């Protein structure tokens with residue numbers, strides 16, 4: 430068997446792992462901090478490098494960052510202060526998986542010379558068998574994709590010294606209506622991002638690995 434061997438100290442000094450291990454959910458944000466539209470675009474660009482099933486990229490992001498937009502979101506997000514305080518709160522939107530989008534999503538991959546064109550139908554067919562007339566799977570994929578994208582933004586933010594918190598404390602129907610989501614779109618999560626102010630807790634202890642890992 431081939432495997433990669435790392436000593437404990439190599440793992441501890443790895444910058445990516447350090448970013449993952451040091452992240453915590455930020456409650457208190459610097460209320461004066463602003464992220465530029467370019468900084469916000471950059472975070473979403475990094476977020477969209479996350480993988481999606483069949484390369485569907487079935488997601489969309491609304492950056493709520495003006496006082497007016499925050500005032501619209503705050504009352505329908507359990508009046509969580511972080512919505513007003515954080516530089517930006519993303520409405521992370523998952524789109525129901527739609528296999529008919531596969532050829533369009535793969536076109537740039539073929540164009541880039543990564544995938545031969547003849548493979549496109551070989552991706553679309555299994556996608557159709559998986560998702561066509563399968564509302565639960567379509568929805569599961571919306572949530573999965575949005576969650577991967579969110580995770581990538583969270584760790585990118587952390588590596589840039591920004592705090593973040595994913596949030597499920599909001600009225601999904603109200604957010605859907607207020608921010609004009611389409612019929613096939615689900616507000617999967619909110620994600621506050623911005624420079625922190627003091628007082629945030631460090632990362633909480635996790636269940637022991639022995640409790641959550643089994644080998645097969």
Ligand SMILES: Cc1cc2nc3c(=O)[nH]c(=O)nc-3n(C[C@H](O)[C@H](O)[C@H](O)COP(=O)(O)O)c2cc1C
Pocket residue numbers: 452453454455456509594595596597598599618630631632633634
């Ligand atoms: C899906 C999800 C939804 C969450 N919703 C909220 C929320 O609405 N408000 C909040 O303050 N924190 C929320 N959190 C943050 C969790 O409470 C936090 O991640 C957890 O307590 C562990 O804390 P830590 O990551 O700082 O160790 C949410 C986290 C996740 C993953």
